[in-house]
Amino acid sequence: MICNGAGNFSIWVHRYHRYRRYGTQLAPIAGSMGYGVPAAVAAKRLEPERVVVAFAGDGDFLMTGQEFATAVQYQLPIIVILVDNGMYGTIRMHQEREFPGRVSATELHNPDFDAYARAFGGFGAVVKKTADFAAAFHAARASGLPSIIHLKIDPDAILPAATLSGIREHALRDA
Ligand SMILES: Cc1ncc(C[n+]2csc(CCOP(=O)(O)OP(=O)(O)O)c2C)c(N)n1
Numbered sequence: 001m002i003c004n005g006a007g008n009f010s011i012w013v014h015r016y017h018r019y020r021r022y023g024t025q026l027a028p029i030a031g032s033m034g035y036g037v038p039a040a041v042a043a044k045r046l047e048p049e050r051v052v053v054a055f056a057g058d059g060d061f062l063m064t065g066q067e068f069a070t071a072v073q074y075q076l077p078i079i080v081i082l083v084d085n086g087m088y089g090t091i092r093m094h095q096e097r098e099f100p101g102r103v104s105a106t107e108l109h110n111p112d113f114d115a116y117a118r119a120f121g122g123f124g125a126v127v128k129k130t131a132d133f134a135a136a137f138h139a140a141r142a143s144g145l146p147s148i149i150h151l152k153i154d155p156d157a158i159l160p161a162a163t164l165s166g167i168r169e170h171a172l173r174d175a
Pocket residue numbers: 006007008009010031032033034056057058059060061083085087088089090091
């Protein structure tokens with residue numbers, strides 16, 4: 001089961017993952033941030049035999065990430081894939097498009113999310129290169145613990161087919 005909150009990080013999931021079975025997607029129609037992690041906790045509690053993965057942005061996770069404690073308390077080995085670009089990327093994208101170069105209140109100063117997972121009694125790993133992802137995912141599954149895989153991504157990678165710097169350049173050209 002795949003769960004997600006709201007933010008540009010979720011676009012990759014929706015664009016590249018094909019949901020093949022009923023009951024495999026938990027996502028907020030209203031676009032509310034913070035939905036994915038608590039949804040994963042509930043899903044794993046109801047369906048303990050299934051693999052439950054929550055995709056979260058850094059901003060998204062910080063809204064309800066304390067529910068990781070509930071996963072540990074009830075021994076629910078969810079896997080959170082935390083996509084960290086150091087910002088509210090969606091909002092920054094709109095800022096660059098409408099007011100190129102005028103960045104306002106969209107940067108985030110994040111904790112060490114893999115250490116956060118371990119502090120709660122879960123499993124945490126950092127991934128900085130795509131090639132390292134599979135091993136981290138297998139280690140998370142093998143741990144049997146609630147897990148956070150902390151992806152440090154290039155902040156310029158704002159959409160599958162556009163960069164933040166490209167959006168800014170385009171907006172400056174049109175201005
Ligand atoms: C509860 C809530 N507050 C605010 C918003 C508006 N909003 C949509 S996406 C977004 C930023 C998402 O940031 P992040 O989770 O880091 O994902 P990114 O876009 O960087 O991938 C905001 C503030 C929202 N959708 N839901």
